[in-house]
Amino acid sequence: MNQANIDNDLFAEQRIGQAIRIAEAILFASAEPVTGKMLAERLPDDVALDAVMERLVAAYANRGVNVVRVDDAWALRTAPDLGFLLRRDAPQQKKLSRAALEVLSTIAYHQPVTRAEIEDVRGVETSKGTLDLLLESGWVRMRGRRRTPGRPVTYGTTQGFLDHFGLAELRDLPGMEELKGAGLLSPRMPSNFAVPVPPVDGDLLGPDEDELTDIDLEELGLLTPRVTED
Amino acid sequence: MNQANIDNDLFAEQRIGQAIRIAEAILFASAEPVTGKMLAERLPDDVALDAVMERLVAAYANRGVNVVRVDDAWALRTAPDLGFLLRRDAPQQKKLSRAALEVLSTIAYHQPVTRAEIEDVRGVETSKGTLDLLLESGWVRMRGRRRTPGRPVTYGTTQGFLDHFGLAELRDLPGMEELKGAGLLSPRMPSNFAVPVPPVDGDLLGPDEDELTDIDLEELGLLTPRVTED
Amino acid sequence: MNSTRNEGETAQPVPAEELWADAKTQGLSEPELVVDVAGFEGPLDLLLHLARNQKVDLSQISVVALAEQYIGFIDQVRAMRLELAADYLVMAAWLAFLKSKLLIPKQRDEEGESGEELAAVLQFRLKRLEAMREAAARLVNRDRLGRDVFARGAPEALEMDRSVTFEASLYDLLAAYAVQRQRQAVSNVQIAARGVWSLQDARDLLVRMVGRSGQWSALDRFLAQYLTEPAQRRSLLASSFAASLELIREGKLEVRQDGAFEPIYMRPGQPRPRLVGDVN
Numbered sequence: 001m002n003q004a005n006i007d008n009d010l011f012a013e014q015r016i017g018q019a020i021r022i023a024e025a026i027l028f029a030s031a032e033p034v035t036g037k038m039l040a041e042r043l044p045d046d047v048a049l050d051a052v053m054e055r056l057v058a059a060y061a062n063r064g065v066n067v068v069r070v071d072d073a074w075a076l077r078t079a080p081d082l083g084f085l086l087r088r089d090a091p092q093q094k095k096l097s098r099a100a101l102e103v104l105s106t107i108a109y110h111q112p113v114t115r116a117e118i119e120d121v122r123g124v125e126t127s128k129g130t131l132d133l134l135l136e137s138g139w140v141r142m143r144g145r146r147r148t149p150g151r152p153v154t155y156g157t158t159q160g161f162l163d164h165f166g167l168a169e170l171r172d173l174p175g176m177e178e179l180k181g182a183g184l185l186s187p188r189m190p191s192n193f194a195v196p197v198p199p200v201d202g203d204l205l206g207p208d209e210d211e212l213t214d215i216d217l218e219e220l221g222l223l224t225p226r227v228t229e230d
Numbered sequence: 231m232n233q234a235n236i237d238n239d240l241f242a243e244q245r246i247g248q249a250i251r252i253a254e255a256i257l258f259a260s261a262e263p264v265t266g267k268m269l270a271e272r273l274p275d276d277v278a279l280d281a282v283m284e285r286l287v288a289a290y291a292n293r294g295v296n297v298v299r300v301d302d303a304w305a306l307r308t309a310p311d312l313g314f315l316l317r318r319d320a321p322q323q324k325k326l327s328r329a330a331l332e333v334l335s336t337i338a339y340h341q342p343v344t345r346a347e348i349e350d351v352r353g354v355e356t357s358k359g360t361l362d363l364l365l366e367s368g369w370v371r372m373r374g375r376r377r378t379p380g381r382p383v384t385y386g387t388t389q390g391f392l393d394h395f396g397l398a399e400l401r402d403l404p405g406m407e408e409l410k411g412a413g414l415l416s417p418r419m420p421s422n423f424a425v426p427v428p429p430v431d432g433d434l435l436g437p438d439e440d441e442l443t444d445i446d447l448e449e450l451g452l453l454t455p456r457v458t459e460d
Numbered sequence: 461m462n463s464t465r466n467e468g469e470t471a472q473p474v475p476a477e478e479l480w481a482d483a484k485t486q487g488l489s490e491p492e493l494v495v496d497v498a499g500f501e502g503p504l505d506l507l508l509h510l511a512r513n514q515k516v517d518l519s520q521i522s523v524v525a526l527a528e529q530y531i532g533f534i535d536q537v538r539a540m541r542l543e544l545a546a547d548y549l550v551m552a553a554w555l556a557f558l559k560s561k562l563l564i565p566k567q568r569d570e571e572g573e574s575g576e577e578l579a580a581v582l583q584f585r586l587k588r589l590e591a592m593r594e595a596a597a598r599l600v601n602r603d604r605l606g607r608d609v610f611a612r613g614a615p616e617a618l619e620m621d622r623s624v625t626f627e628a629s630l631y632d633l634l635a636a637y638a639v640q641r642q643r644q645a646v647s648n649v650q651i652a653a654r655g656v657w658s659l660q661d662a663r664d665l666l667v668r669m670v671g672r673s674g675q676w677s678a679l680d681r682f683l684a685q686y687l688t689e690p691a692q693r694r695s696l697l698a699s700s701f702a703a704s705l706e707l708i709r710e711g712k713l714e715v716r717q718d719g720a721f722e723p724i725y726m727r728p729g730q731p732r733p734r735l736v737g738d739v740n
């Protein structure tokens with residue numbers, strides 16, 4: 001490597017160093033996640049945002065404050081392991097009711113989802129004050145309309161939802177892939193819905209399984225998924 | 231130095247490292263400068279505050295954000311050379327008043343709508359200031375004139391309105407059933423109650439609507455009168 | 461125990477019930493005799509709770525046993541003369557119908573979904589509800605902003621291009637609209653008296669039940685069986701009959717009666733993909 005190359009590298013390093021400082025200052029100033037687009041506009045033209053953010057994420061990885069991605073945006077957040085020290089100053093948050101939480105997770109996992117579909121999943125009408133509370137909290141939004149007769153409004157989650165639950169994207173929802181794979185995120189029972197084949201040998205059934213019913217299950221064809229004989 | 235000493239040093243280093251993380255998180259999350267006393271209370275007992283802060287100040291010395299001392303307290307501040315990123319004395323975003331939101335939503339649902347019609351829907355008089363504010367916001371526009379006596383101006387929403395509220399088209403505004411479903415409207419509204427369906431194309435003039443002409447705009451004081459050339 | 465609940469969680473999550481603000485544990489942990497139906501989030505929740513008590517994987521559950529337990533539960537509640545939401549009754553009626561289908565061998569000329577298929581759909585719905593419930597528990601146990609993780613305490617305004625100087629969310633807009641329209645209309649609002657089954661109530665129930673069964677069944681009889689008051693039974697039969705005429709006119713329902721005073725059978729009017737080879 002000759003001197004010119006070394007100088008070039010040094011110069012590039014200075015440029016990226018300054019870009020990192022700028023990104024850092026912007027993220028520090030903002031309580032809300034800042035979009036990549038907004039960040040890119042403030043950085044020097046010849047610096048790639050991805051490279052800057054990668055370095056910034058690494059620099060803060062073990063600090064008391066971390067750089068996290070929220071959808072297409074970035075934010076600085078305190079490290080989760082220090083929460084117990086900071087919590088005492090934080091105002092108590094209102095807890096979500098069990099129903100509201102269930103509606104929220106149904107919307108998160110099934111979005112875009114109509115109200116009728118939410119009610120089908122939960123088997124109960126959504127009580128008044130649940131959806132509007134979630135809309136008001138800023139975690140849920142109306143996304144658009146379904147292209148089916150009646151054009152029902154569809155619901156989805158917001159960036160605020162991702163931010164609140166520490167998710168970089170919807171794919172990070174816990175168990176998302178397994179649930180999808182198991183067909184449990186479909187509005188209707190999938191034709192290939194996996195009903196595991198229970199043991200054929202009756203002796204393998206657990207002791208508490210015998211108490212299920214006094215009706216002969218084998219006769220009803222409920223134990224084995226074989227097609228009922230006519 | 232023997233092994234025991236090295237182990238001791240490593241342990242001490244870990245302790246101070248954790249103390250630095252804690253101080254960093256507290257400064258970050260605090261709305262105000264944090265006093266040395268308050269910091270010391272939260273740090274591990276065997277760690278000296280001065281040593282921690284000295285290291286923290288040094289760590290941030292060349293960053294986009296610095297740790298600064300304010301009297302007997304500490305705070306994080308944007309590096310002075312990056313001050314241009316922040317906007318001083320700039321007007322904050324203003325929340326729309328309740329009255330303005332009511333007028334805006336009435337215009338959105340009932341457009342094209344005249345001022346008298348807005349008042350009819352709301353049951354209260356609409357101040358000129360509110361309409362001016364909405365026009366200024368860029369979400370509301372004068373669309374035309376109603377072909378009725380007095381030729382009142384009709385109001386409608388803009389593309390900027392759709393963009394801001396994340397609507398693909400006006401018809402994405404939820405209808406009566408959906409407002410009920412979301413818990414925003416009581417499920418038991420009088421039978422004669424209806425929520426209008428906004429037009430498919432917000433730009434098309436209604437059958438009883440005339441285009442605004444330059445003369446109209448002049449009359450409304452929105453266009454400076456043309457100086458007729460001699 | 462439940463074999464679906466091994467997701468490899470690092471930390472043992474707090475049981476969701478304990479995190480819910482209004483967690484009324486009665487009905488969840490206590491014997492079924494102490495009935496607080498309000499503690500359940502609807503009939504499917506109750507079913508899931510009963511299924512859980514069978515202590516097996518949901519796929520191996522006995523739907524017949526489950527139906528009997530549910531119906532038994534509803535009977536107990538009725539014996540105590542507690543008022544039950546219509547949804548619970550609809551489910552009881554439907555389960556009684558499903559049970560009869562499962563117990564009676566399938567007829568050669570019978571159309572529509574078999575009892576086994578309907579039972580599989582029920583299992584699917586129970587599994588899906590349970591999955592969402594577990595997901596909710598995992599979600600609420602995450603490191604949450606404002607509780608475990610914190611944002612900048614002293615944010616500063618950024619010199620960003622802001623073309624809009626006003627802020628308002630779609631929710632603000634819709635809430636403002638609804639509130640003012642409601643305020644204007646409030647003088648006319650009438651609260652309908654309960655006690656009889658209105659045409660609309662009966663119609664809603666029929667639509668839901670017919671949609672679920674998908675074939676000839678005497679739904680109103682199933683339903684009436686689960687009403688405590690004879691007067692309510694009459695009211696329901698009358699309303700559901702009138703509502704069924706309305707639904708027939710709209711082409712949404714077909715009815716059949718084999719003779720005077722015989723049960724009236726109903727099924728959906730629109731031929732659905734599964735109903736090929738209509739025999740008429």
